[in-house]
Amino acid sequence: MTTSTSPSAPARRRRLPDPRAWRVLGGAQLALLVGGSLINIGTFAVYPYLAVLLRERLGVGIAQVGVILGAATLVQFAGAPFTAAFAERVGLKRSLVLAGCLYTLGALMYLGGMGEPALMVVALFLSCGAGALYSPAYRAYLVRSATVEQRPQAVSAGNAAGNLGIALGPVAGALFLRDPETLFTLSTALYAVLTVGHLFLRTERPERTESPEGPEGPAEVGPPTVEPFRRVLHGLARVPFAVTALTHYLYMQFYQYLAVYVDGRLAPAAYGAIMMGYSLGLAVVQPLAARRVGRTSHPAVMAIGFSLMAVGMTAFATGHPAGVAVGAAAMSAGTAVLFLKNELEALALSKRSATVTFGQQRLAVGVGALLSGVVGGAVYGVFERAEWLPGFWLVVAAQCVLLPPLVFVAGRPRARTKANPTGAV
Numbered sequence: 001m002t003t004s005t006s007p008s009a010p011a012r013r014r015r016l017p018d019p020r021a022w023r024v025l026g027g028a029q030l031a032l033l034v035g036g037s038l039i040n041i042g043t044f045a046v047y048p049y050l051a052v053l054l055r056e057r058l059g060v061g062i063a064q065v066g067v068i069l070g071a072a073t074l075v076q077f078a079g080a081p082f083t084a085a086f087a088e089r090v091g092l093k094r095s096l097v098l099a100g101c102l103y104t105l106g107a108l109m110y111l112g113g114m115g116e117p118a119l120m121v122v123a124l125f126l127s128c129g130a131g132a133l134y135s136p137a138y139r140a141y142l143v144r145s146a147t148v149e150q151r152p153q154a155v156s157a158g159n160a161a162g163n164l165g166i167a168l169g170p171v172a173g174a175l176f177l178r179d180p181e182t183l184f185t186l187s188t189a190l191y192a193v194l195t196v197g198h199l200f201l202r203t204e205r206p207e208r209t210e211s212p213e214g215p216e217g218p219a220e221v222g223p224p225t226v227e228p229f230r231r232v233l234h235g236l237a238r239v240p241f242a243v244t245a246l247t248h249y250l251y252m253q254f255y256q257y258l259a260v261y262v263d264g265r266l267a268p269a270a271y272g273a274i275m276m277g278y279s280l281g282l283a284v285v286q287p288l289a290a291r292r293v294g295r296t297s298h299p300a301v302m303a304i305g306f307s308l309m310a311v312g313m314t315a316f317a318t319g320h321p322a323g324v325a326v327g328a329a330a331m332s333a334g335t336a337v338l339f340l341k342n343e344l345e346a347l348a349l350s351k352r353s354a355t356v357t358f359g360q361q362r363l364a365v366g367v368g369a370l371l372s373g374v375v376g377g378a379v380y381g382v383f384e385r386a387e388w389l390p391g392f393w394l395v396v397a398a399q400c401v402l403l404p405p406l407v408f409v410a411g412r413p414r415a416r417t418k419a420n421p422t423g424a425v
Contacts, residue, residue, distance in 0.1 A: 025157060028202040029142050032096075033161040035194050036138050039103065040165025042187045042194075043131065045173035046110065050124065053180055054117065068121055076128035077366020083129075084136035084359020092144070092204045092355065095137040100195030102130035107191050111184035135362055140355035143347070144204050152294030155343050156286040163286075167279030170272070235351030239412055241364045243302065244342045246407045248368030250309055251335050253376040253396050258316060258324070260380075261389055265319050274328045281332030286340050293340050299408065301341040306404045308334030313397035317390035 025033070050069065087095035106126035113119025139158055146154040176183035262271050293301060308330045315327030343361060350357040376396075383392040 025142070025154065026145070029145075029154070029157075031197070032138065032141055032201065033157060035096075035197060036158065037161040037165040038190060038194055039134065040162050041169045041172060042103070042107070042190045043127065044166050044169025045176075045183065046107075046127075046187060047169075049173055049177055049180075050120075054120065068124065072124050072128045073369060074366060075125060076132045077362050077369065079129065079132040080136055080362030080366070081356065081359040083133040084140075084356045084362075087133065087137040087140070087359075088353055088355045092137045092141045093198070093201050095133055096141065096198045096201065097195060099130045099134035099137065100191060100198050102126055102133070104188060104191040104195055106130060107184055107188035111181065111188060114181060114184075132362070136355055136358040139343075139358045140353070141201075141204060143354050148348070149294075151344055151347060152290040152340065153287070155347075156290035156293075156340050159339060159343075160283040160287050163279050163282040167276045167283065171276065174272075235356075236360055237346045237349035237357070239298070239408060240342050240346035240349060241360060242407050242410065243298070243338075243404070244346070244361055244364035245368040245371070246403055247305075247335070247338045247342060248365045249371045249375075250306075250313075250368075250396060250400055250403075251331070252369050252372035254312070254316070254331055256372060257376065257380050257392070261316070261392075262319075262324060266321055266324060270321055271324075274325050277325075278328045278332045281329060282336045282339075285333055285336035289337060290340065293337050294344055296341070298341055298345045301337050302404050302408065305334045305338035305341070306400045309338075310397045310400035313393045313400060317393040317397075319390060 054068070083095075090098075106123045109119055109123035109126060113123055139155070142158045143151055143154045173183060176186070259271065266274075312327040312330035312334060315323045315330060317323075343358070346357050346361050347354060350360070352360070379395060380389075380392050383389050383395075
Protein backbone atom coordinates (compact mmCIF):
# COMPACT_ATOMS: atom_id res chain seq x y z
CA MET A 1 0.00 0.00 0.00
CA THR A 2 1.35 3.37 -0.94
CA THR A 3 0.66 6.64 0.74
CA SER A 4 0.86 10.11 -0.67
CA THR A 5 2.08 13.03 1.30
CA SER A 6 0.79 16.52 0.77
CA PRO A 7 3.40 19.16 0.03
CA SER A 8 4.54 21.23 2.91
CA ALA A 9 3.26 24.76 3.40
CA PRO A 10 6.56 26.37 2.32
CA ALA A 11 6.50 24.27 -0.87
CA ARG A 12 2.93 25.33 -1.61
CA ARG A 13 3.89 28.95 -1.08
CA ARG A 14 6.79 28.59 -3.49
CA ARG A 15 4.45 27.30 -6.20
CA LEU A 16 1.86 30.02 -5.72
CA PRO A 17 2.55 33.42 -7.31
CA ASP A 18 3.73 36.07 -4.93
CA PRO A 19 0.81 38.48 -4.40
CA ARG A 20 3.29 41.30 -3.91
CA ALA A 21 4.22 40.96 -7.58
CA TRP A 22 1.02 42.79 -8.47
CA ARG A 23 2.14 45.74 -6.35
CA VAL A 24 5.40 46.23 -8.22
CA LEU A 25 4.16 49.46 -9.81
CA GLY A 26 4.43 52.42 -7.49
CA GLY A 27 2.99 55.88 -7.97
CA ALA A 28 5.77 57.00 -10.33
CA GLN A 29 5.40 53.92 -12.52
CA LEU A 30 1.61 54.27 -12.65
CA ALA A 31 1.98 57.90 -13.68
CA LEU A 32 4.43 56.86 -16.36
CA LEU A 33 1.94 54.29 -17.68
CA VAL A 34 -0.56 57.10 -18.21
CA GLY A 35 2.13 59.16 -19.90
CA GLY A 36 3.15 56.29 -22.16
CA SER A 37 -0.43 55.74 -23.26
CA LEU A 38 -0.94 59.44 -24.00
CA ILE A 39 2.36 59.61 -25.89
CA ASN A 40 1.15 56.86 -28.19
CA ILE A 41 -2.24 58.51 -28.61
CA GLY A 42 -0.47 61.65 -29.82
CA THR A 43 1.91 59.70 -32.04
CA PHE A 44 -0.66 57.42 -33.67
CA ALA A 45 -3.17 60.23 -34.08
CA VAL A 46 -0.68 61.63 -36.61
CA TYR A 47 1.50 58.82 -37.96
CA PRO A 48 -1.15 56.72 -39.82
CA TYR A 49 -2.26 59.79 -41.77
CA LEU A 50 1.14 61.19 -42.71
CA ALA A 51 1.05 59.42 -46.08
CA VAL A 52 -2.29 61.11 -46.82
CA LEU A 53 -1.03 64.52 -45.72
CA LEU A 54 2.28 64.30 -47.56
CA ARG A 55 0.68 63.01 -50.75
CA GLU A 56 -2.58 64.91 -51.04
CA ARG A 57 -1.86 68.23 -49.34
CA LEU A 58 1.81 68.68 -50.19
CA GLY A 59 2.04 66.92 -53.56
CA VAL A 60 4.71 64.39 -52.58
CA GLY A 61 4.65 61.24 -54.76
CA ILE A 62 3.73 57.88 -53.23
CA ALA A 63 7.19 56.46 -53.99
CA GLN A 64 8.79 59.34 -52.12
CA VAL A 65 6.34 58.89 -49.27
CA GLY A 66 7.33 55.24 -48.95
CA VAL A 67 11.04 56.08 -48.88
CA ILE A 68 10.52 58.83 -46.31
CA LEU A 69 8.41 56.70 -43.95
CA GLY A 70 10.70 53.68 -44.34
CA ALA A 71 13.84 55.70 -43.64
CA ALA A 72 12.28 57.36 -40.59
CA THR A 73 11.19 54.00 -39.17
CA LEU A 74 14.65 52.54 -39.75
CA VAL A 75 16.26 55.48 -37.96
CA GLN A 76 13.94 55.01 -34.99
CA PHE A 77 14.63 51.31 -34.56
CA ALA A 78 18.28 51.20 -35.62
CA GLY A 79 19.08 54.11 -33.31
CA ALA A 80 17.47 52.48 -30.26
CA PRO A 81 20.64 50.74 -28.96
CA PHE A 82 22.50 54.06 -29.04
CA THR A 83 19.67 56.06 -27.47
CA ALA A 84 19.35 53.36 -24.79
CA ALA A 85 23.06 53.66 -24.01
CA PHE A 86 22.60 57.44 -23.89
CA ALA A 87 19.71 57.03 -21.45
CA GLU A 88 21.88 54.76 -19.32
CA ARG A 89 24.41 57.59 -19.03
CA VAL A 90 22.20 60.62 -18.42
CA GLY A 91 19.46 58.87 -16.43
CA LEU A 92 16.01 57.58 -17.31
CA LYS A 93 14.02 60.54 -15.98
CA ARG A 94 16.17 63.04 -17.88
CA SER A 95 15.86 60.94 -21.03
CA LEU A 96 12.06 60.85 -20.73
CA VAL A 97 11.95 64.63 -20.32
CA LEU A 98 14.30 65.14 -23.27
CA ALA A 99 12.19 62.82 -25.42
CA GLY A 100 9.11 64.83 -24.45
CA CYS A 101 10.84 68.00 -25.60
CA LEU A 102 11.68 66.37 -28.94
CA TYR A 103 8.07 65.21 -29.35
CA THR A 104 6.86 68.76 -28.65
CA LEU A 105 9.35 70.29 -31.08
CA GLY A 106 8.33 67.78 -33.75
CA ALA A 107 4.64 68.60 -33.31
CA LEU A 108 5.44 72.32 -33.58
CA MET A 109 7.31 71.69 -36.83
CA TYR A 110 4.37 69.69 -38.18
CA LEU A 111 2.18 72.67 -37.38
CA GLY A 112 4.52 75.16 -39.00
CA GLY A 113 5.26 72.96 -42.01
CA MET A 114 1.78 72.48 -43.40
CA GLY A 115 2.83 74.15 -46.65
CA GLU A 116 6.44 73.01 -46.66
CA PRO A 117 7.20 69.30 -47.24
CA ALA A 118 10.82 69.57 -46.11
CA LEU A 119 9.79 70.91 -42.70
CA MET A 120 7.28 68.10 -42.23
CA VAL A 121 9.93 65.53 -43.11
CA VAL A 122 12.25 67.03 -40.48
CA ALA A 123 9.36 66.89 -38.01
CA LEU A 124 8.85 63.21 -38.80
CA PHE A 125 12.50 62.38 -38.14
CA LEU A 126 12.42 64.40 -34.90
CA SER A 127 9.40 62.43 -33.72
CA CYS A 128 11.04 59.13 -34.62
CA GLY A 129 14.17 60.19 -32.75
CA ALA A 130 12.02 61.03 -29.75
CA GLY A 131 10.45 57.57 -29.92
CA ALA A 132 13.87 55.92 -30.14
CA LEU A 133 14.84 57.64 -26.87
CA TYR A 134 11.51 57.38 -25.07
CA SER A 135 10.79 53.67 -25.63
CA PRO A 136 13.81 52.03 -23.92
CA ALA A 137 13.81 54.62 -21.11
CA TYR A 138 10.07 54.09 -20.54
CA ARG A 139 10.38 50.31 -20.33
CA ALA A 140 13.53 50.40 -18.21
CA TYR A 141 11.93 52.82 -15.73
CA LEU A 142 9.01 50.42 -15.26
CA VAL A 143 11.20 47.36 -14.54
CA ARG A 144 14.02 49.12 -12.66
CA SER A 145 12.64 48.30 -9.20
CA ALA A 146 11.01 44.98 -10.18
CA THR A 147 12.32 41.59 -9.17
CA VAL A 148 12.58 38.75 -11.67
CA GLU A 149 9.19 37.45 -10.48
CA GLN A 150 7.62 40.88 -10.87
CA ARG A 151 8.94 41.59 -14.36
CA PRO A 152 6.07 39.94 -16.27
CA GLN A 153 3.55 42.28 -14.59
CA ALA A 154 5.73 45.36 -15.12
CA VAL A 155 6.53 44.62 -18.77
CA SER A 156 2.96 43.61 -19.64
CA ALA A 157 1.56 46.73 -17.95
CA GLY A 158 3.89 48.94 -19.98
CA ASN A 159 2.98 47.18 -23.22
CA ALA A 160 -0.74 47.31 -22.41
CA ALA A 161 -0.63 51.06 -21.80
CA GLY A 162 1.24 51.57 -25.07
CA ASN A 163 -1.18 49.38 -27.02
CA LEU A 164 -4.14 51.27 -25.57
CA GLY A 165 -2.65 54.46 -26.99
CA ILE A 166 -2.03 52.75 -30.35
CA ALA A 167 -5.69 51.67 -30.44
CA LEU A 168 -7.12 55.08 -29.55
CA GLY A 169 -4.66 57.29 -31.46
CA PRO A 170 -5.94 56.62 -35.01
CA VAL A 171 -9.52 57.17 -33.81
CA ALA A 172 -8.56 60.56 -32.39
CA GLY A 173 -6.61 61.43 -35.53
CA ALA A 174 -9.53 60.53 -37.81
CA LEU A 175 -11.65 63.19 -36.11
CA PHE A 176 -9.24 65.88 -37.31
CA LEU A 177 -8.02 64.41 -40.60
CA ARG A 178 -9.66 67.24 -42.56
CA ASP A 179 -8.35 69.80 -40.10
CA PRO A 180 -4.66 68.91 -39.58
CA GLU A 181 -3.83 72.33 -38.11
CA THR A 182 -6.09 71.57 -35.14
CA LEU A 183 -4.64 68.06 -34.89
CA PHE A 184 -1.07 69.35 -34.70
CA THR A 185 -2.05 72.11 -32.26
CA LEU A 186 -3.64 69.60 -29.90
CA SER A 187 -0.73 67.18 -30.18
CA THR A 188 1.71 70.01 -29.42
CA ALA A 189 -0.25 70.92 -26.30
CA LEU A 190 -0.46 67.24 -25.25
CA TYR A 191 3.30 66.69 -25.59
CA ALA A 192 4.07 69.93 -23.73
CA VAL A 193 1.88 68.91 -20.80
CA LEU A 194 3.41 65.43 -20.72
CA THR A 195 6.94 66.86 -20.78
CA VAL A 196 6.15 68.97 -17.73
CA GLY A 197 4.53 65.97 -16.07
CA HIS A 198 7.66 63.87 -16.57
CA LEU A 199 9.61 66.46 -14.60
CA PHE A 200 7.71 65.33 -11.49
CA LEU A 201 8.72 61.68 -11.83
CA ARG A 202 10.87 60.32 -9.03
CA THR A 203 14.52 60.09 -10.06
CA GLU A 204 15.36 56.42 -10.45
CA ARG A 205 17.95 54.73 -8.30
CA PRO A 206 21.11 53.82 -10.22
CA GLU A 207 21.28 50.26 -11.45
CA ARG A 208 24.05 48.21 -9.83
CA THR A 209 26.07 45.43 -11.30
CA GLU A 210 26.78 42.09 -9.66
CA SER A 211 29.79 39.89 -10.10
CA PRO A 212 29.09 36.17 -10.46
CA GLU A 213 28.91 34.17 -7.26
CA GLY A 214 32.07 32.18 -6.66
CA PRO A 215 33.28 29.56 -4.23
CA GLU A 216 34.41 32.17 -1.73
CA GLY A 217 31.01 33.65 -1.13
CA PRO A 218 28.04 35.55 -2.57
CA ALA A 219 28.24 37.98 -5.41
CA GLU A 220 29.54 41.43 -4.71
CA VAL A 221 27.53 44.46 -5.70
CA GLY A 222 29.55 47.09 -7.48
CA PRO A 223 28.95 50.48 -9.06
CA PRO A 224 27.08 50.72 -12.35
CA THR A 225 29.19 50.10 -15.42
CA VAL A 226 28.74 52.31 -18.48
CA GLU A 227 30.43 50.99 -21.59
CA PRO A 228 31.41 52.92 -24.74
CA PHE A 229 28.84 53.46 -27.45
CA ARG A 230 30.80 51.18 -29.76
CA ARG A 231 29.81 48.29 -27.47
CA VAL A 232 26.06 48.89 -27.49
CA LEU A 233 25.50 45.42 -28.96
CA HIS A 234 27.86 43.74 -26.50
CA GLY A 235 26.17 41.07 -24.39
CA LEU A 236 23.34 40.60 -26.88
CA ALA A 237 20.80 37.90 -25.97
CA ARG A 238 20.94 36.07 -29.30
CA VAL A 239 17.86 33.87 -29.15
CA PRO A 240 15.41 36.59 -27.96
CA PHE A 241 16.91 39.00 -30.53
CA ALA A 242 16.46 36.51 -33.38
CA VAL A 243 12.96 35.47 -32.31
CA THR A 244 11.92 39.13 -31.88
CA ALA A 245 13.13 39.91 -35.41
CA LEU A 246 11.18 36.92 -36.76
CA THR A 247 8.07 37.85 -34.77
CA HIS A 248 8.00 41.34 -36.23
CA TYR A 249 8.91 40.14 -39.72
CA LEU A 250 5.73 38.04 -39.71
CA TYR A 251 3.61 40.51 -37.71
CA MET A 252 4.43 43.44 -39.98
CA GLN A 253 3.12 41.51 -43.00
CA PHE A 254 -0.26 41.63 -41.29
CA TYR A 255 0.14 45.25 -40.27
CA GLN A 256 1.44 46.55 -43.60
CA TYR A 257 -0.46 44.54 -46.23
CA LEU A 258 -3.85 43.70 -44.72
CA ALA A 259 -5.21 47.19 -45.42
CA VAL A 260 -4.34 46.84 -49.12
CA TYR A 261 -5.74 43.31 -49.24
CA VAL A 262 -9.13 44.16 -47.73
CA ASP A 263 -9.59 47.28 -49.85
CA GLY A 264 -12.85 46.60 -51.67
CA ARG A 265 -13.60 43.58 -49.48
CA LEU A 266 -14.34 45.41 -46.20
CA ALA A 267 -15.82 48.81 -45.46
CA PRO A 268 -13.18 51.22 -44.08
CA ALA A 269 -15.14 51.56 -40.83
CA ALA A 270 -15.21 47.76 -40.38
CA TYR A 271 -11.47 47.48 -41.00
CA GLY A 272 -10.79 50.31 -38.54
CA ALA A 273 -12.91 48.60 -35.89
CA ILE A 274 -11.08 45.30 -36.43
CA MET A 275 -7.66 46.92 -36.10
CA MET A 276 -8.72 48.80 -32.98
CA GLY A 277 -9.97 45.49 -31.58
CA TYR A 278 -6.58 43.96 -32.33
CA SER A 279 -4.75 46.63 -30.30
CA LEU A 280 -7.28 46.52 -27.47
CA GLY A 281 -6.87 42.74 -27.40
CA LEU A 282 -3.13 43.19 -26.86
CA ALA A 283 -3.82 45.63 -24.02
CA VAL A 284 -6.13 43.11 -22.31
CA VAL A 285 -4.43 39.76 -23.01
CA GLN A 286 -0.91 40.65 -21.92
CA PRO A 287 -1.68 41.65 -18.31
CA LEU A 288 -4.06 38.70 -17.89
CA ALA A 289 -1.52 36.21 -19.22
CA ALA A 290 1.58 37.85 -17.74
CA ARG A 291 2.23 35.48 -14.82
CA ARG A 292 1.58 32.35 -16.88
CA VAL A 293 3.75 33.60 -19.75
CA GLY A 294 6.50 34.45 -17.27
CA ARG A 295 6.49 30.88 -15.90
CA THR A 296 6.29 29.16 -19.30
CA SER A 297 9.43 28.29 -21.26
CA HIS A 298 10.34 30.33 -24.33
CA PRO A 299 9.98 27.39 -26.78
CA ALA A 300 6.50 26.61 -25.43
CA VAL A 301 5.37 30.24 -25.79
CA MET A 302 6.82 30.29 -29.31
CA ALA A 303 4.81 27.19 -30.22
CA ILE A 304 1.60 28.77 -28.93
CA GLY A 305 2.21 32.25 -30.31
CA PHE A 306 3.36 31.32 -33.80
CA SER A 307 0.58 28.71 -34.10
CA LEU A 308 -1.99 31.42 -33.36
CA MET A 309 -0.32 33.68 -35.92
CA ALA A 310 -0.53 30.88 -38.49
CA VAL A 311 -4.25 30.50 -37.76
CA GLY A 312 -4.70 34.26 -38.17
CA MET A 313 -2.86 34.43 -41.50
CA THR A 314 -4.89 31.48 -42.81
CA ALA A 315 -8.14 33.18 -41.77
CA PHE A 316 -7.13 36.32 -43.72
CA ALA A 317 -6.94 34.23 -46.89
CA THR A 318 -10.73 33.87 -46.85
CA GLY A 319 -11.14 37.57 -47.56
CA HIS A 320 -14.49 37.62 -45.75
CA PRO A 321 -15.21 40.10 -42.95
CA ALA A 322 -15.74 37.29 -40.43
CA GLY A 323 -12.49 35.61 -41.47
CA VAL A 324 -10.56 38.87 -41.18
CA ALA A 325 -12.04 39.50 -37.71
CA VAL A 326 -11.17 35.96 -36.55
CA GLY A 327 -7.68 36.35 -38.00
CA ALA A 328 -7.11 39.63 -36.17
CA ALA A 329 -8.27 38.05 -32.90
CA ALA A 330 -5.85 35.13 -33.36
CA MET A 331 -3.05 37.56 -34.24
CA SER A 332 -3.82 39.63 -31.14
CA ALA A 333 -3.51 36.62 -28.82
CA GLY A 334 -0.43 35.23 -30.60
CA THR A 335 1.55 38.46 -30.73
CA ALA A 336 0.53 39.36 -27.16
CA VAL A 337 2.30 36.34 -25.68
CA LEU A 338 5.24 36.52 -28.09
CA PHE A 339 5.95 40.22 -27.58
CA LEU A 340 5.90 39.77 -23.81
CA LYS A 341 7.96 36.56 -23.61
CA ASN A 342 10.60 37.83 -26.04
CA GLU A 343 11.25 40.84 -23.80
CA LEU A 344 11.26 38.78 -20.61
CA GLU A 345 13.68 36.28 -22.14
CA ALA A 346 15.95 39.09 -23.30
CA LEU A 347 16.03 40.57 -19.79
CA ALA A 348 16.82 37.15 -18.34
CA LEU A 349 19.64 36.27 -20.76
CA SER A 350 21.21 39.65 -21.53
CA LYS A 351 24.47 40.64 -19.85
CA ARG A 352 23.57 44.32 -20.06
CA SER A 353 21.32 46.69 -18.14
CA ALA A 354 17.57 46.68 -18.72
CA THR A 355 17.86 50.00 -20.57
CA VAL A 356 20.41 48.73 -23.10
CA THR A 357 18.60 45.39 -23.41
CA PHE A 358 15.38 47.12 -24.42
CA GLY A 359 17.36 49.17 -26.93
CA GLN A 360 18.79 46.00 -28.45
CA GLN A 361 15.31 44.53 -28.68
CA ARG A 362 14.06 47.63 -30.49
CA LEU A 363 16.81 47.07 -33.04
CA ALA A 364 15.49 43.53 -33.52
CA VAL A 365 12.04 45.02 -34.17
CA GLY A 366 13.58 47.26 -36.83
CA VAL A 367 15.35 44.33 -38.50
CA GLY A 368 12.07 42.40 -38.66
CA ALA A 369 10.17 45.40 -40.02
CA LEU A 370 12.83 45.97 -42.69
CA LEU A 371 12.71 42.33 -43.79
CA SER A 372 8.94 42.49 -43.91
CA GLY A 373 9.06 45.48 -46.21
CA VAL A 374 11.67 44.01 -48.54
CA VAL A 375 10.70 40.32 -48.61
CA GLY A 376 7.00 40.63 -47.83
CA GLY A 377 6.46 43.36 -50.39
CA ALA A 378 8.16 41.32 -53.13
CA VAL A 379 6.12 38.20 -52.32
CA TYR A 380 2.88 40.21 -52.18
CA GLY A 381 3.71 41.62 -55.60
CA VAL A 382 4.16 38.13 -57.03
CA PHE A 383 0.72 36.99 -55.87
CA GLU A 384 -0.84 40.28 -56.94
CA ARG A 385 0.44 39.80 -60.47
CA ALA A 386 -0.79 36.22 -60.38
CA GLU A 387 -4.21 37.55 -59.26
CA TRP A 388 -4.33 35.14 -56.32
CA LEU A 389 -3.74 37.26 -53.23
CA PRO A 390 -5.11 34.65 -50.76
CA GLY A 391 -1.98 32.67 -51.61
CA PHE A 392 0.15 35.39 -50.00
CA TRP A 393 -1.46 34.81 -46.60
CA LEU A 394 -1.10 31.03 -46.93
CA VAL A 395 2.62 31.47 -47.64
CA VAL A 396 3.00 33.70 -44.56
CA ALA A 397 1.04 31.13 -42.50
CA ALA A 398 3.46 28.43 -43.65
CA GLN A 399 6.37 30.62 -42.57
CA CYS A 400 4.79 30.96 -39.11
CA VAL A 401 5.07 27.18 -38.78
CA LEU A 402 8.41 26.49 -40.49
CA LEU A 403 10.66 29.43 -39.56
CA PRO A 404 10.45 29.59 -35.71
CA PRO A 405 12.21 26.24 -35.04
CA LEU A 406 14.96 27.13 -37.52
CA VAL A 407 15.52 30.59 -36.04
CA PHE A 408 15.47 29.28 -32.47
CA VAL A 409 18.09 26.63 -33.21
CA ALA A 410 20.24 29.00 -35.29
CA GLY A 411 20.16 31.66 -32.56
CA ARG A 412 21.31 29.36 -29.75
CA PRO A 413 24.98 29.79 -28.80
CA ARG A 414 27.18 26.90 -29.77
CA ALA A 415 28.43 24.76 -26.89
CA ARG A 416 32.16 25.14 -26.41
CA THR A 417 33.95 21.90 -25.58
CA LYS A 418 37.64 21.37 -25.04
CA ALA A 419 39.44 18.87 -27.19
CA ASN A 420 39.87 15.51 -25.48
CA PRO A 421 42.22 13.39 -27.60
CA THR A 422 42.31 10.54 -25.08
CA GLY A 423 38.59 10.07 -25.08
CA ALA A 424 38.54 10.08 -21.26
CA VAL A 425 35.34 11.20 -19.58
